[in-house]
Amino acid sequence: MADVLVVVEHSGDTVKKVTLELLTLARGLGTPAAVVLGGPGAAGPLVAKLGEYGAAKVYAAEHEELHGYLVAPKATVLASLIRDSSPAAVLLAATQEGKEIAGRLAVKLDNGLLTDVVAVEPDGTATQVVFAGSTIVRSKVTRGLPLLAVRPNSVTPTPAPATPTLSTLDVAVDESAKLTRVVERVAEAKGARPELTEAPIVVSGGRGVGSADNFKLVEELADLLGAAVGASRAATDSGFYPHQFQVGQTGKTVSPQLYIALGISGAIQHRAGMQTSKTIVAVNKDAEAPIFELADFGVVGDLFKVVPQAAEEIRKRR
Amino acid sequence: MNIVVLVKQVPDSGAERTLRTDDNTVDRASANNVINEMDEYAIEEALRIKEAHGGEVTVLTMGPERAAESIRKALSMGPDKAVHVLDDALHGSCAVATSKVLAAALGTLDADLVICGAEATDGRVQAMPHMLAERLGIAALTGARKLTVDGQTLTAERQTEEGYEVIAASTPAVVSVWDTINEPRYPSFKGIMEAKRKAVSTLSVADLGIDAADVGFAGATSTVVEHAKRPPRSGGQKVIDGGDGGVKLVEFLASEKFV
Numbered sequence: 001m002a003d004v005l006v007v008v009e010h011s012g013d014t015v016k017k018v019t020l021e022l023l024t025l026a027r028g029l030g031t032p033a034a035v036v037l038g039g040p041g042a043a044g045p046l047v048a049k050l051g052e053y054g055a056a057k058v059y060a061a062e063h064e065e066l067h068g069y070l071v072a073p074k075a076t077v078l079a080s081l082i083r084d085s086s087p088a089a090v091l092l093a094a095t096q097e098g099k100e101i102a103g104r105l106a107v108k109l110d111n112g113l114l115t116d117v118v119a120v121e122p123d124g125t126a127t128q129v130v131f132a133g134s135t136i137v138r139s140k141v142t143r144g145l146p147l148l149a150v151r152p153n154s155v156t157p158t159p160a161p162a163t164p165t166l167s168t169l170d171v172a173v174d175e176s177a178k179l180t181r182v183v184e185r186v187a188e189a190k191g192a193r194p195e196l197t198e199a200p201i202v203v204s205g206g207r208g209v210g211s212a213d214n215f216k217l218v219e220e221l222a223d224l225l226g227a228a229v230g231a232s233r234a235a236t237d238s239g240f241y242p243h244q245f246q247v248g249q250t251g252k253t254v255s256p257q258l259y260i261a262l263g264i265s266g267a268i269q270h271r272a273g274m275q276t277s278k279t280i281v282a283v284n285k286d287a288e289a290p291i292f293e294l295a296d297f298g299v300v301g302d303l304f305k306v307v308p309q310a311a312e313e314i315r316k317r318r
Numbered sequence: 319m320n321i322v323v324l325v326k327q328v329p330d331s332g333a334e335r336t337l338r339t340d341d342n343t344v345d346r347a348s349a350n351n352v353i354n355e356m357d358e359y360a361i362e363e364a365l366r367i368k369e370a371h372g373g374e375v376t377v378l379t380m381g382p383e384r385a386a387e388s389i390r391k392a393l394s395m396g397p398d399k400a401v402h403v404l405d406d407a408l409h410g411s412c413a414v415a416t417s418k419v420l421a422a423a424l425g426t427l428d429a430d431l432v433i434c435g436a437e438a439t440d441g442r443v444q445a446m447p448h449m450l451a452e453r454l455g456i457a458a459l460t461g462a463r464k465l466t467v468d469g470q471t472l473t474a475e476r477q478t479e480e481g482y483e484v485i486a487a488s489t490p491a492v493v494s495v496w497d498t499i500n501e502p503r504y505p506s507f508k509g510i511m512e513a514k515r516k517a518v519s520t521l522s523v524a525d526l527g528i529d530a531a532d533v534g535f536a537g538a539t540s541t542v543v544e545h546a547k548r549p550p551r552s553g554g555q556k557v558i559d560g561g562d563g564g565v566k567l568v569e570f571l572a573s574e575k576f577v
Contacts (some may be wrong), residue, residue, distance in 0.1 A: 011480070013551050018380060031568065040370040054356070054394075058398075068484050070449060070458065070459070070460075070476075070483075071458070072399045072448075072451075072452070072458070073453075075448075095479070096444060096460070096477075096478075098450040099443065099444040099445050100444065100445055100447075100458075100460060101448075102445060103413070103443070103444075103445025103446065103448045103449040103452070104445075104448050104449065104452045105416075105454055106413065106414050106445070106449065106539070107414065107417060107449050107452040108452065110414070110539070111414070111539065112412060112414060112538075112539030112540035113414070113443075113445065113539075113540070114540055115441075115442070115443045115444070115445065116442060125543060129548065130441075130442075131335040131336075131440075132331065132335075133548060134334070134335070134547060134548055135335075135336070135337060135545055135546070135547060135548060135550050136545065136546050136547075137337070137342075137542055137544075137545040138542070138544050138545070139540055139541065139542050139543060140540060140541055140543055141347050141539065142538065142539060142540055142541050143414075143538075143539035143540075155369070156467050176455050179451075179456065179457035179458075179487050179488075179491075180457045180458060180459055180485050180486070180487040180489065180491075181485065182483050182484070182485055183473070183483075183484040183485065183486050184483065184484040185480075185481070185483050185484075186481045186482050186483070186484070187480045187481040188480070188481035195479055196479075197479070201576065205372065219497050224414045225576065232490075243463070243477075243496075243498045244477055244481075249331050249439055250355065250356065250439075250496075250497050257576075258571075258574070258576050267332075268331065268332050268333075269331070269332065271329065277475075277550070279574055279576075280551070281567065281570065281571070283563070283567070287556075287558070292553055292556055293550070293553045294551045294553065295553060295554060295556070296551075296554035296555070296570075297554055297555050297556075297557075297567065297570040298553070298554070298555070298556040298557070299556075299557055299558075299559055299563040299564075299566065299567050300556060300557070300558045300559060300563075301558065301559025301563040302559065305559065305563070305564070306559055306563040306564045306567065307564065308564065309562075309563065309564025309565060310563075310564035310565070310568050311564075312564070313564055313568040314568055314571075317568070317572070317577060
């Protein structure tokens, strides 16, 4: 079986969950081969985990230049690997950087690309969910190989242990790929909470939360459930919560196992970012709020009464 | 500074959007077509740079005839002129072909700075700025929530999952912006009147030296096999809080094994 390249996303020494999902998907298309692109020593700590989820090969491209410049050097290295190894397909995470790399690869290789993929068939035909989750599309790359950016949380990662062979890739990047320097990377505090797009549970607050201070209530429930915190656009625009946590058409798209919407009416803007969540729970004082059309379980009531009681009940059950 | 802003006309994301059943493209005829929201922030950023550093702002749009309405709307905010790439052969173009056409059009405009929205609300591909940078051999600074121009040096704060990155490059460059970067101005009455007289030139695929067979359906690198409306979620249980709403909520979570 031909290789299926999986572009690894990692945070320091940890493989991101979306990569384990891509490896799981890749096994249905061919032999998973993981590609690590990072600074010196990036690949070593990741190999065992990648093997656990079925990577038969790990390609390591390690160089300061992959770290010090935006996106373009990674695309250069991947394009040359794709030309040399003729894989059956290339899978990337549908994150900002994953989509950007895919775009550059599409131009370099004159190859079609599909983004926001949620499922892949053995022949590479992809399923996409578009228009705020309202439409399902099956699409195919018709020129070149399937070059697919897959949305996080689309499949459940399952282990399939393999012992990967490790190959080192030459990193030869010319000046044209080194036009945008990364001067500094700044981590903004999000505490110990999981990343929004990867989290199995997301608790979000909207206009109904009323103030930045009241968002503590949203955070409290999130922390009890081990969840990430999200916010509607109304909440971020009002300054209740930082913009990077916005879920919706102009923010993040999340697809967790459980989504809890607190004080969110459920405008299309918001639904676009959370409609494919597996289970949806809503608390809103307006019984007519459109969020209840989506909710598997809804409470019509004052979130300032319902949420503290729910938090207390969770503590009691421990 | 010679600035080009990419403006896309999209179906209003606040209303129902559909794909056509005959050729699987976005149904624009039945939609309320508007400027892609994120592009308004790109226009605003371009105008602010012009106001601070001088220069000219040109709107560049690829789209069907009706996109002319969005071009006028964009011009009413303050840009100087517009270029509309208009050709029936473009119908059905994929992202790869679109990047080819836009790159060729940018080639005729000699821009120091190309600014666009970080994504379009219809396709949400987010790849176009890097595709253009790749074709033009210029820098890309994408996902900016802040942009600083100092002579020929551009510095941006790029939003990431963990926080942000400070990225820098020299012009010429493509910059894409999120809606956190500024607050777009509303067109003034004067702006709306002036926009009617601003120059909008049109370019065909042939004008750009591109073979019609390389764009539209003929040149597409991907195809839609089929599409369907996703079955609407059936609303589940809805309880009215009678003093035990929180407990009931947790009972539901427990029944689904979340607690």
